[in-house]
Amino acid sequence: MLEVARMLSLLLQLAFTSFVLLSSVNTGNAGITSTFIRSEWPSTDIPLDNEVFAVPKGHNVPHQVHITQGDYDGKAVIISWVTDDEPGPSKVQYGTSKNRYDLTAEGSMTNYTFYKYKSGYIHHCLIDGLKYDTKYYYKLGSGDSSREFWFQTPPKIDPDATYHFGIIGDLGQTYNSLSTLEHYMQSPGQTVLFVGDLSYADRYQYTDVGLRWDTWGQFVERSTAYQPWIWAAGNHEIEYMPYMGEVIPFKSYLHRYTTPYLASKSSSPLWYSIRRASAHIIVLSSYSSFVTYTPQWMWLKEELTRVDREKTPWLIVLMHVPIYNSNEAHYMEGESMRAVFESWFIHYKVDVVFAGHVHAYERSYRISNINYNITSGDRYPVPDKSAPVYITVGDGGNQEGLAERFRDPQPDYSAFREASYGHSTLEIKNRTHAVYHWNRNDDGKKVATDSFILHNQYWASNIRRRKLKKHYLRSVVGQVST
Ligand SMILES: [Fe+2]
Secondary structure: OHHHHHHHHHHHHHHHHHHHHHHHHHOOOOOEEOOOOOOOOOOOEOOOOOHHHOOOOOOOOOEEEEEEEOOOOOOOEEEEEEEOOOOOOOEEEEEOEOOEOOEEEEOEEEOOEEOOEEOOEEEEEEEOOOOOOOEEEEEEOOHHHOEEEEEEOOOOOOOOOOEEEEEEOOOOOEHHHHHHHHHHHOOOOOEEEEOOOOOOHHHOOOHHHHHHHHHHHHHHHHHHOOOOEEEOOOHHHOOOEHHHOEOOOOHHHHHHOOOOHHHHOOOEOOEEEEEEOOEEEEEOOOOOOOOOOOHHHHHHHHHHHHOOOOOOOEEEEEOOOOOOOOEOOOOOOOHHHHHHHHHHHHHOOOOEEEEOOOOOEEEEOOEEOOOOOOOOOOOOOEEOOOOOEEEEEOOOOOOOOOOOOEOOOOOOOEEEEEOOOEEEEEEEOOOOEEEEEEEEHHHOOOOOOEEEEEEOOOOOOHHHHHHHHHHHHHHHHHHHHO
């Protein structure tokens, strides 16, 4: 009897110890590799005759309409579109009430050839001197072929301005791409931060390359005509295709998609920055030189000194190739840029770095590897409170399919990873907090698969919090005394 009791007590002890051990594993800091099985459509491009690519009828009708920010601070917009029949006009009529277009702006036209493909007439028109936080209506084309759209300007640059960004990467033009786009459009996102690889037209040959740029322009128009997309270039924009005699990098992309690079003193449309509401957004080019003393390196060094966290508390960096990536796809491709820029990201306390390229989702903890040293042997990323969160959203849904093979085991720095299609949103609430969501397509718009509160890297420090409190108390006292 005594023996049985002892056995029972031993078993109970064993069960209790196992429970404690298992609990500590579950609540520990280990990252999550999601085992979600998604039901995806085949990764093939939508056929050319599908209605998503349909061009409206009419002589010289404007199509492939897209807008982007046109200056440093959000008071200008660049409107771009294509016409097929005539080279002009490149005129935009606009105003603040529907059907009343008091203002006009004149843009310019460009076109290009790619192998035997001849592009349509591509128009870019800057409209500036806009009022903040205002809805503008604009009209392109004339007579029966005219088309009307609208956009909303951002609030003025202010540290507590709220703003809602969407983040999309590697979109392409498949049914999965359409699903991503439609899901994003159901969100309250006001501007898209696009992390490169737009059309995947370079997967085609000869005249089909240009043709698939056209279809993509038409495909995304439902969103790009109504809100700015902030462009970063990816490898699918390079289009170095010597077998067709096409060797000028980024030829199609640069003709079609403009950026306000001069406003941020950049020498190339491939890297630049903008300020929008309470965010300073830096766009880098993974496929342009960035080592020490190159133009991109020199520009970024200067631009980081111009960031004023008192005015734009949120410092966001966009690039195509992720610096931290534990997927087998494109593993270590971001290492060269990490070696050059990571110490600056830490020094300037970048809040978040968004990248694409890998066709899966991954989020890191705040870590850095700036102690890496080829002689000392320090070589593993460590937790670092000054480091940004690195997020890969190359999961827009292009024809290359998902990157399903993650490296095993999941490295300590990887917080969450999953090979599904989707998009992210970043909702800035004020200078200290933003709400981040990654939305898996299969869940519909209501479910955020990965979400967290992003604390601002500048205003989250104790000194700044005290300053904020003092500032707040002063404003309350001011309100009471007036
Ligand atoms: Fe890519």
